[in-house]
Amino acid sequence: MDARDIRAALPRWRQQLHAHAEEGWTEFWTTAHVAGILQDLGLSPRVGAEALDRTARMGLPSPQRLAAARRRASGEGADEALLHRMGDCTGAVVDLGPQAAPVALALRFDLDALPLTESHAPEHAPAAGGYASRHAGQCHACGHDAHAALGLGLAALLQSGPPLRQRVRLLFQPAEEGVRGAAAMLEQVRGVPRFLAVHIGLGLPTGTLATGATGLMASTKFDAVFSGRAAHAAKAPQQGRDALKGAATALLGLHDLPRYGDGENRIHVGELRGGGARNVVADRAVLRGETRAVTCEMADDLFARARDVLEGAAAMYGLGCRISVAGQAPAAASDADFAAFLAGLARSLRTEQGRPLFTQVREQTAMGASDDAAVFMRAVQAAGGKAAYAILGSDLEAGHHAPNFDIDEASLWPGLLWLEAVCRAVSSEGGGEG
Ligand SMILES: [Zn+2]
Numbered sequence: 001m002d003a004r005d006i007r008a009a010l011p012r013w014r015q016q017l018h019a020h021a022e023e024g025w026t027e028f029w030t031t032a033h034v035a036g037i038l039q040d041l042g043l044s045p046r047v048g049a050e051a052l053d054r055t056a057r058m059g060l061p062s063p064q065r066l067a068a069a070r071r072r073a074s075g076e077g078a079d080e081a082l083l084h085r086m087g088d089c090t091g092a093v094v095d096l097g098p099q100a101a102p103v104a105l106a107l108r109f110d111l112d113a114l115p116l117t118e119s120h121a122p123e124h125a126p127a128a129g130g131y132a133s134r135h136a137g138q139c140h141a142c143g144h145d146a147h148a149a150l151g152l153g154l155a156a157l158l159q160s161g162p163p164l165r166q167r168v169r170l171l172f173q174p175a176e177e178g179v180r181g182a183a184a185m186l187e188q189v190r191g192v193p194r195f196l197a198v199h200i201g202l203g204l205p206t207g208t209l210a211t212g213a214t215g216l217m218a219s220t221k222f223d224a225v226f227s228g229r230a231a232h233a234a235k236a237p238q239q240g241r242d243a244l245k246g247a248a249t250a251l252l253g254l255h256d257l258p259r260y261g262d263g264e265n266r267i268h269v270g271e272l273r274g275g276g277a278r279n280v281v282a283d284r285a286v287l288r289g290e291t292r293a294v295t296c297e298m299a300d301d302l303f304a305r306a307r308d309v310l311e312g313a314a315a316m317y318g319l320g321c322r323i324s325v326a327g328q329a330p331a332a333a334s335d336a337d338f339a340a341f342l343a344g345l346a347r348s349l350r351t352e353q354g355r356p357l358f359t360q361v362r363e364q365t366a367m368g369a370s371d372d373a374a375v376f377m378r379a380v381q382a383a384g385g386k387a388a389y390a391i392l393g394s395d396l397e398a399g400h401h402a403p404n405f406d407i408d409e410a411s412l413w414p415g416l417l418w419l420e421a422v423c424r425a426v427s428s429e430g431g432g433e434g
């Protein structure tokens with residue numbers, strides 16, 4: 001493929017991935033599609049358990065749901081040989097450049113969609129264009145379809161240009177939503193001196209780029225299962241142990257915890273289900289929530305207090321309470337010198353008409369959210385390397401995680417040219433000081 005073919009393929013790849021939205025750990029069609037394109041480029045991607053540690057997957061859906069998603073992918077034409085290699089495990093990794101050379105840079109592209117039903121309103125471009133999610137209740141409402149397409153475009157551009165001096169590794173990571181997937185791929189950045197993740201949108205307009213986000217918040221995603229005892233709601237309520245009341249009390253208690261005054265922090269319950277009939281004392285309730293904080297210490301303290309609230313509410317109503325962690329990411333910040341190096345490259349790039357490729361390039365921006373790219377960033381930094389989290393501006397139809405979220409595809413090509421420049425520079429020069 002030459003650059004013109006790749007530029008034309010970029011929105012097409014994005015739209016194909018968009019139509020096949022698959023939530024975390026069920027990205028079977030997505031993984032097979034991505035790996036198939038990489039193979040067509042002459043590359044040798046590793047997929048599923050070849051690329052990640054199956055046993056380190058967090059917040060994994062039931063085996064039945066995984067099997068159903070795999071069957072669906074097969075029914076939608078996913079490559080059977082690739083599905084066979086994947087087994088029950090999604091995700092892919094591919095290396096570009098000389099096998100004998102070290103890996104100079106790893107880049108993370110996430111694959112997953114959200115458990116959300118996409119808008120079918122005619123003003124929503126994917127609906128109007130016929131590529132809205134074909135999977136009810138699953139929707140690319142965070143732009144990870146664009147990320148995966150950028151990863152493919154990057155592989156294609158690097159393959160089509162001059163050979164790389166050192167290797168570049170592309171991680172196609174499952175289950176970013178809920179910060180569940182990165183830990184299972186941690187091995188892929190071991191000994192790698194540079195790491196870069198890119199997210200599209202996040203409030204920045206098309207034409208802009210921020211190369212070094214700071215303040216990625218530590219987050220713990222938790223499930224609490226309250227178990228009580230069912231009873232007749234009129235004849236013998238005293239014999240019941242009401243799991244629904246315990247969970248509802250916990251919900252209010254969690255939101256009532258004091259905020260910390262010395263940095264951003266959040267607590268949120270997004271789901272509460274319990275009971276089954278109006279006239280029966282509920283014997284089971286499930287609460288799903290999350291804590292976030294700008295330092296790991298604050299995050300640990302907040303989650304410890306959240307545990308106290310959950311267990312305390314359960315005790316009030318004589319209930320059992322089982323708390324499990326369904327996802328976890330540390331706090332992280334980009335390295336300023338690496339971000340400056342990345343920004344310098346972005347500023348040096350020109351369009352075919354000779355204008356700057358980006359209208360604005362910032363070295364720093366506050367994140368105000370979480371991403372499990374932080375798992376990779378912290379690992380690379382702890383080993384003496386440098387990491388950055390970049391935001392590629394894109395005009396959005398609606399905010400992230402909204403049913404009518406959509407990106408501006410015009411933002412993709414400049415982002416891709418910058419990523420190619422980054423890979424070529426780091427592969428030959430090392431990528432800044434340190
Ligand atoms: Zn998201």
Ligand SMILES: [Zn+2]
Pocket residue numbers: 142143144176199
């Ligand atoms: Zn996202």
